[in-house]
Amino acid sequence: MKLDFSKTNKIFNIFLILLFIVILIDLDPALTYVISIIKTPLLLIYLVSTALILYEFLHKFHGHLNEKNRLKSAHKDIQDALNQLSHDEKYFLSLFTEKQVLELSFDPKNPTIQILLSQKLIIDLNKFEGAKKHYRIHPNVYRYLRTHPKVLY
Structure with missing residues (x-):
């Protein structure tokens, strides 16, 4: 199991939560006494750990929203x-x-192909097959057309 900082922080946070539960139910008096002495630093460490987890979550959520808006x-x-x-x-x-x-061959002199190239809906691959040239449809355009086929008719 590969541990990075984020995963280690989450495991540490769970450990601290379990430690607080053990203190609350007074399972071990010796442990409760030791923890009561260092309660404030331990609580601060827990809050920092929780803040880092929350920051990571919000950062991922913000990135997801940005990607969704970009799409x-x-x-x-x-x-x-x-x-x-x-x-x-x-x-x-x-x-x-x-x-x-994603790729088809067309006559490069066709004005319709030139218009599609200028609008960047297709991409010139600079491969020739006889008098025809290979073109690739832009991947985002292809995905959009696959999900919305009625746009073309």
Whole structure:
């Protein structure tokens, strides 16, 4: 079992809670006497340990909220970009979702492909297959289209 500071702090906090419970029920008079002498420093250590656990929890929660807001913003940007596309452009994006692939080959001279490239909805891989060039759909766009397929129709 790998112990980092966070996990060690949580284990120590649980130990202190159990120690306080033993004192409250007066299970061992000798232990109760020793703890009563160092009660204040022990209580301060417990409070610091609890504060560190609470800080870690709030930090993770804040990071989770930031990530969620970033994804909402990215989805809104993708939705706005998709709503402004023509039927031809939506057709080319639908090819990725219908075939369930991230990469497809298209004619690089096609103006629809150039528009999708300029809007960064697809990425040029600089791989050629005859006269066609390989393109990859942006992963966030692909995920959005998989969860909201009706956007293209």
